[in-house]
Amino acid sequence: MSEASEAVVLIGRKPTMNYVLATTMPLSEGKTVVLKARGRAISKAVDVAQVVTRRFVQDAEIQSVSIGTEEGRVGQDGRPRSVSTIEIRIAPKKSSAKKK
Amino acid sequence: MSEASEAVVLIGRKPTMNYVLATTMPLSEGKTVVLKARGRAISKAVDVAQVVTRRFVQDAEIQSVSIGTEEGRVGQDGRPRSVSTIEIRIAPKKSSAKKK
Numbered sequence: 001m002s003e004a005s006e007a008v009v010l011i012g013r014k015p016t017m018n019y020v021l022a023t024t025m026p027l028s029e030g031k032t033v034v035l036k037a038r039g040r041a042i043s044k045a046v047d048v049a050q051v052v053t054r055r056f057v058q059d060a061e062i063q064s065v066s067i068g069t070e071e072g073r074v075g076q077d078g079r080p081r082s083v084s085t086i087e088i089r090i091a092p093k094k095s096s097a098k099k100k
Numbered sequence: 101m102s103e104a105s106e107a108v109v110l111i112g113r114k115p116t117m118n119y120v121l122a123t124t125m126p127l128s129e130g131k132t133v134v135l136k137a138r139g140r141a142i143s144k145a146v147d148v149a150q151v152v153t154r155r156f157v158q159d160a161e162i163q164s165v166s167i168g169t170e171e172g173r174v175g176q177d178g179r180p181r182s183v184s185t186i187e188i189r190i191a192p193k194k195s196s197a198k199k200k
Contacts, residue, residue, distance in 0.1 A: 042143040046184040050169045065165040067188070069150045084146040088167070 005030065011037035011045040019048045020056060027057045027092060035088040038070060042086045049088045063089040105130070111137035111145040119148045120156060123190065127157045132191040138170060142186045149188045163189040 007026035011019055023033050037045035053060050068085045075081040107126035111119050123133050137145035153160050168185045175181040 040140075040143050042146050043140050043184065046142050046167045046186060049167060050182070050184050054169060062167065065167055067146045067149060067162065067165055069154060082150070084143065084150050086146060 006032045006034060008034045008036060009048075011035055011041045011048060013041070016044055016047050016051065019044070020051050023048060023052045023090065024056045027052070027060045027090060030092055032063070032089060032091040035090070036085070038083045038085045042084060045086050045088055049090060053090060057092075059093045060090050061093050063091045065089075106132045106134060108134045108136060109148075111135055111141045111148060113141070116144055116147050116151065119144070120151050123148060123152045124156045127152070127160045127190060127192060130192050132163070132189060135188040135190070136185070138183045138185045142184060145186055145188055149190060153190060157190075157192075159193050160190050161193050163191045165189075 009019055009022050019035070023035065026033050035045045035048055049062055053062055064087075066087050068087075069082050070085050071082050072080055109119055109122050119135070123135065126133050135145045135148055149162055153162055164187075166187050168187075169182050170185050171182050172180055
């Protein structure tokens with residue numbers, strides 16, 4: 001496993017399909033993709049992972065899902081706020097790995 | 101591990117703290133809790149898991165996170181819709197398990 005062949009897709013406010021396409025491209029080149037999202041974008045990250053693995057790149061699979069908290073973001077009232085995060089790792093299936 | 105001592109908390113539209121309390125109670129009795137959410141409630145499920153394990157029940161930990169798709173829900177236009185799902189399993193830490 002080469003860690004260099006990993007792409008990170010940050011999920012934000014754009015439409016889900018934008019991120020689906022951004023994820024499909026590196027996967028089709030055999031790279032692993034890590035989707036990262038915080039706060040309300042977490043639901044969208046899950047949607048992206050599901051659409052990609054079920055409809056677009058069927059020889060890719062969800063390898064791991066982890067959740068966490070990011071601290072130290074300061075809210076409008078000046079107090080530090082925590083925000084939940086998610087990381088979803090999608091990789092080409094081992095069985096379908098081909099030499100090109 | 102007894103599968104019977106497992107509580108399921110369905111995350112919906114209520115305030116996050118309602119679900120935090122619903123999760124804290126079975127955990128403090130030594131049970132495993134499975135948080136389940138769909139669609140936009142997914143972000144809230146992650147928030148609940150983070151608040152519970154970081155602030156309320158520090159001798160509990162997130163054991164697994166899995167995501168999926170639920171099919172066959174029919175939208176307003178009569179066509180079937182898929183919705184993303186998440187399941188977060190929170191369990192008392194092994195090291196802190198005590199006989200009571």
